[in-house]
Amino acid sequence: MAITLYHSRHARSMRCVWALEEMGLDYELVTLKFPPRVHHKDFKAINPLGTVPCLIDGELVMTESCGIVHYLVERYGPTPLAVGPDEADYGAYLNWLHRADATLTFPLALVFRYRDLEAPERRSPQVAEDYRRWFLGRLRSVEAATAEREYLCADRFTAADLCVAYALHFAQRLGLDEALTPNLRAWWERVSARPAFAEAASR
Numbered sequence: 327m328a329i330t331l332y333h334s335r336h337a338r339s340m341r342c343v344w345a346l347e348e349m350g351l352d353y354e355l356v357t358l359k360f361p362p363r364v365h366h367k368d369f370k371a372i373n374p375l376g377t378v379p380c381l382i383d384g385e386l387v388m389t390e391s392c393g394i395v396h397y398l399v400e401r402y403g404p405t406p407l408a409v410g411p412d413e414a415d416y417g418a419y420l421n422w423l424h425r426a427d428a429t430l431t432f433p434l435a436l437v438f439r440y441r442d443l444e445a446p447e448r449r450s451p452q453v454a455e456d457y458r459r460w461f462l463g464r465l466r467s468v469e470a471a472t473a474e475r476e477y478l479c480a481d482r483f484t485a486a487d488l489c490v491a492y493a494l495h496f497a498q499r500l501g502l503d504e505a506l507t508p509n510l511r512a513w514w515e516r517v518s519a520r521p522a523f524a525e526a527a528s529r
């Protein structure tokens with residue numbers, strides 16, 4: 327078995343589990359209690375950032391969830407999850423893949439940290455509220471895109487949907503149900519009905 331994935335339940339590593347399950351790849355899953363830097367001090371020897379996901383594939387170590395999904399679909403494809411450079415939506419696909427974490431998940435991490443995770447004296451309702459609003463503002467791009475299409479790009483379910491949908495999953499776990507505007511809700515119900523999503527959420 328070549329691939330090992332370090333994971334915490336419902337963390338961004340869920341993107342990678344979801345992609346591995348969609349593709350039917352063989353892998354070893356190592357599930358860590360969250361946050362790993364607190365509960366698994368030795369994990370920093372594997373990933374000096376102390377974060378999940380961490381994917382090991384032979385000599386390769388990767389620690390960015392959307393980068394890992396991109397790697398898996400290219401390295402272990404062909405798969406319809408990948409959009410190729412010869413397809414009209416290639417640029418849009420890459421934009422969604424990057425937007426998924428850099429723009430849509432990062433503000434949620436701040437909500438989680440400053441509302442729930444920090445010790446009470448270090449919590450900041452202002453930071454949590456500012457980044458909740460930030461997230462909802464940036465999410466309008468997904469509401470607009472799903473008004474016209476069943477999927478974000480290429481007229482099929484791709485790695486872009488998978489990576490963006492994780493942000494929606496995280497938002498709902500944080501109780502931000504106001505994120506589910508009408509088009510987005512229909513898209514969310516479509517993508518989260520996939521068996522590989524349920525499998526990833528249970529791991």
Ligand SMILES: N[C@@H](CCC(=O)N[C@@H](CS)C(=O)NCC(=O)O)C(=O)O
Pocket residue numbers: 337338339361362363376377378379389390391392427
């Ligand atoms: N940009 C990275 C972020 C990785 C990240 O921050 N992961 C979180 C879990 S969702 C984590 O491990 N946090 C623990 C910590 O910061 O100590 C990615 O997309 O994978």
